[in-house]
Amino acid sequence: ECEWEWTTLNDVPGYQVTGPNGNSIFLPVTGYRFGNEIFDSGCGYYWSGTLNSLKRTNAYRIDFTPGDWDYTSYARYAGHAVRPVIDYE
Numbered sequence: 001e002c003e004w005e006w007t008t009l010n011d012v013p014g015y016q017v018t019g020p021n022g023n024s025i026f027l028p029v030t031g032y033r034f035g036n037e038i039f040d041s042g043c044g045y046y047w048s049g050t051l052n053s054l055k056r057t058n059a060y061r062i063d064f065t066p067g068d069w070d071y072t073s074y075a076r077y078a079g080h081a082v083r084p085v086i087d088y089e
Helices: none
Strands: 002-011 010-019 023-029 032-034 037-039 044-051 058-063 067-073
Touching: 002 023, 023 044
Parallel strands: none
Antiparallel strands: 002 010, 010 023, 032 037, 044 058, 058 067
């Protein structure tokens, strides 16, 4: 139910994600890490905080490119970004 808009904030590309209540979060591109190497630096990879109950070595992530986004299961040993938020209520 969120609106995803590709934009640039402070010279960093990413998605501005706005929820039905009008609140929004900016998710900059991150790439992902294996060991000391970073891959796909023009894309975004964020852990969702939900484990895959059918494959315990995986968790769910949000991944995106400038034209699309998806919610997929991926190996937990990969280095993905985390975007913490706080509920002030």
